[in-house]
Amino acid sequence: MKKTSFRKIITFAAGVILASTQFAAKAQVPEFGATSVQNPCDRVGSGTNAFYFLVMEGESFLDNSKTLVTDPPTGFVKVYNDATNFAGGYNTPILSTNTTASLQGALGTLGPSFGRFADYITYQVVFSKPGDYYLYMRFSMFENGGNFNNYISEDSFFFPPDFNKDPKNDFLRPYDPSLPGQEVGGYSEGFGAHGFLMILNYGGDTNGPGAASRTDYSQSPSTNYWEGQFHWNQLFVSSFLNGANTNADGTAMAGQPIHYVVTPAMVGVPQNFTMSYREQGVTVDQWLFSTHTNMLNDYTQQQLDDLFVTKAAVQQPENKVVTATTNYPFLLMEAENYFAKTNRNLSGGFAAVTTLNTNVAFYGESILGTNTTASHKGALYTESPSFGRFGDYVSYRVQFAAPGDYYFYMRFTMYENGGNLTHYISEDSFFLPSGFNKDPKNDWLRPYDPSLPGQENGGYVEGFGAHGFLMVLDYHGDTNGPGAASRTDYSQSPSTNYWEGQFHWNQLFVSSFLNGANTNADGTAMAGQPIHYVVTPAMVGIPLDFTIAYRENGVTPDAWLFSTHTNLLNDYTQAQLDQQYLSPQLTVSSSGGNTVVSWPVSASCFILESTPSLSPPVWTAVPQGVQNGVTLSGSRYNLTIPTPSGNQFFRLRQP
Numbered sequence: 001m002k003k004t005s006f007r008k009i010i011t012f013a014a015g016v017i018l019a020s021t022q023f024a025a026k027a028q029v030p031e032f033g034a035t036s037v038q039n040p041c042d043r044v045g046s047g048t049n050a051f052y053f054l055v056m057e058g059e060s061f062l063d064n065s066k067t068l069v070t071d072p073p074t075g076f077v078k079v080y081n082d083a084t085n086f087a088g089g090y091n092t093p094i095l096s097t098n099t100t101a102s103l104q105g106a107l108g109t110l111g112p113s114f115g116r117f118a119d120y121i122t123y124q125v126v127f128s129k130p131g132d133y134y135l136y137m138r139f140s141m142f143e144n145g146g147n148f149n150n151y152i153s154e155d156s157f158f159f160p161p162d163f164n165k166d167p168k169n170d171f172l173r174p175y176d177p178s179l180p181g182q183e184v185g186g187y188s189e190g191f192g193a194h195g196f197l198m199i200l201n202y203g204g205d206t207n208g209p210g211a212a213s214r215t216d217y218s219q220s221p222s223t224n225y226w227e228g229q230f231h232w233n234q235l236f237v238s239s240f241l242n243g244a245n246t247n248a249d250g251t252a253m254a255g256q257p258i259h260y261v262v263t264p265a266m267v268g269v270p271q272n273f274t275m276s277y278r279e280q281g282v283t284v285d286q287w288l289f290s291t292h293t294n295m296l297n298d299y300t301q302q303q304l305d306d307l308f309v310t311k312a313a314v315q316q317p318e319n320k321v322v323t324a325t326t327n328y329p330f331l332l333m334e335a336e337n338y339f340a341k342t343n344r345n346l347s348g349g350f351a352a353v354t355t356l357n358t359n360v361a362f363y364g365e366s367i368l369g370t371n372t373t374a375s376h377k378g379a380l381y382t383e384s385p386s387f388g389r390f391g392d393y394v395s396y397r398v399q400f401a402a403p404g405d406y407y408f409y410m411r412f413t414m415y416e417n418g419g420n421l422t423h424y425i426s427e428d429s430f431f432l433p434s435g436f437n438k439d440p441k442n443d444w445l446r447p448y449d450p451s452l453p454g455q456e457n458g459g460y461v462e463g464f465g466a467h468g469f470l471m472v473l474d475y476h477g478d479t480n481g482p483g484a485a486s487r488t489d490y491s492q493s494p495s496t497n498y499w500e501g502q503f504h505w506n507q508l509f510v511s512s513f514l515n516g517a518n519t520n521a522d523g524t525a526m527a528g529q530p531i532h533y534v535v536t537p538a539m540v541g542i543p544l545d546f547t548i549a550y551r552e553n554g555v556t557p558d559a560w561l562f563s564t565h566t567n568l569l570n571d572y573t574q575a576q577l578d579q580q581y582l583s584p585q586l587t588v589s590s591s592g593g594n595t596v597v598s599w600p601v602s603a604s605c606f607i608l609e610s611t612p613s614l615s616p617p618v619w620t621a622v623p624q625g626v627q628n629g630v631t632l633s634g635s636r637y638n639l640t641i642p643t644p645s646g647n648q649f650f651r652l653r654q655p
Helices: 220-225 301-310 493-497 574-581
Strands: 005-012 018-022 035-037 051-057 078-080 103-109 120-126 131-141 154-156 187-189 196-199 214-216 231-234 259-262 272-275 282-290 320-322 327-334 349-353 378-382 393-399 404-414 429-431 460-462 471-473 487-489 504-508 532-535 544-550 557-563 588-589 594-600 605-612 630-632 638-641 647-653
Touching: 035 051, 051 120, 051 131, 131 301, 154 487, 196 231, 282 301, 301 630, 327 393, 327 404, 404 574, 471 504, 504 574
Parallel strands: 035 120
Antiparallel strands: 005 018, 005 647, 051 282, 078 103, 103 282, 120 272, 131 231, 131 259, 131 282, 154 187, 154 272, 196 214, 320 327, 327 557, 349 378, 378 557, 393 544, 404 504, 404 532, 404 557, 429 460, 429 544, 471 487, 588 594, 594 638, 605 647, 630 638
């Protein structure tokens, strides 16, 4: 039986917004790691106009797949924002400390300036949906010093004809070194009618007049556009390939979009994707496989960044819980949707996990199982080591719509790390920052000092003790009443059935184990106080970074919640919290003679349905896609339709 959760049904009747209730399931999100895994809900839109995608970090290739091993490294190289020894022809760092590259890493091409098949690298991907996937990349260009008049001497590499194939020899006409200048069908480059330096333009008109227009960024005035600045484009087979390069059916291959067919038999099975070197200069931040045939026409560069890079959690005006006496604004953030990570091992430290990941817990169960109740079917796993203060950092981006004092909650599970099987208090801690845009290690009145063993800073949060998050706050339904601080201890070994993939809410407090040296600015004790963050009016509408740091292997957050309510656990049951905060919210408004239905990007896996009546309802999928009036604005989809003459109810449903 399908797991369900509370949903709102919105109706639009003669300009009045009404609400009802409905039950449906939840959505999923993408994952990053050494193996790039697609979830069934790694998609945008719904119905026949939905497209599926898989994002792969440029630097996530398998280390042992690289064929050119030199010191210093050449060929394809993983580059990061602290690799100051890597620079282009203009001495521009690859990458700068303030890079906008996803996870602060990229795939660099560091020499030779020209070398056909001089190096190979392989990625591993797992798809959850069959389809015809077109290839896009987010990339920058660095001058290699050969010709400063343009970027067309540093703009090419080779792709394979399919998964588990060699980009040199597995084409109908493999590469032949006796034919100078003759490349194989995987040859992709930046210049020419279909080059990736000719950036496809946004038109907002699927298959319309703007669908094929391009702007040329190949020439020297483009130094400010490239040299560490990242942009999206779709990839095509080089238009310079001659007639000998044909498809199996004899049609010309030159100028065609690069795409790969994922068959039903390939779903859930790891696939290798191997590419080969040609020129030094192009630097890839992300690869994107998408069933959309022309994303650049339908989405702006900023929208693509919002979808696949920054993944900002944006608080909407309707994100509040209204009671008879007050309302509590909140902001919900998926724990796996970080945009920055410091540990270069993408599967170590903090790791985003989904249902198709192969991570296995100490007791043998999968992280996460296919029947997981994790919101959006993803979570933030603390992979390794079992103990490592500040061994990794991940950062999120948030944007508030309402000022206030926001208390911090999490929905999470615990996994035994094998250190001590009698309890969960050896896998139950991490570090939180003192505020937004702050470092959880050094931005406290008393920063962490490694010369003081066992002494942590004010961001130290753990599960055991008077205020530990394994001591789950109890529901009493009496706001600030006698039960407001009572807790049930789930830290000990009998709690394996309570944890190990089962998710629960709790409020977070500064560790009660911190000593007197940990004080607030006014000198009061910090230990045992609730974690909270002040959002001032000046911070409203401003993107803010929120960074957490690693301490122990085991705790696995599903979602983070900022709420102005000081004690949610006393006033709401666990089931009520799931219903309230894990449900994507629909809004309906009028605009002229039209109705605008809006819902969050995080609900992209859901199908928007409508019915003219609830007695009985006859739900019908609402056509979506750019051509049907759906637009992307920030972190929300907006569907504009003519205002109905009578009642019209809407809901989001996961199939």
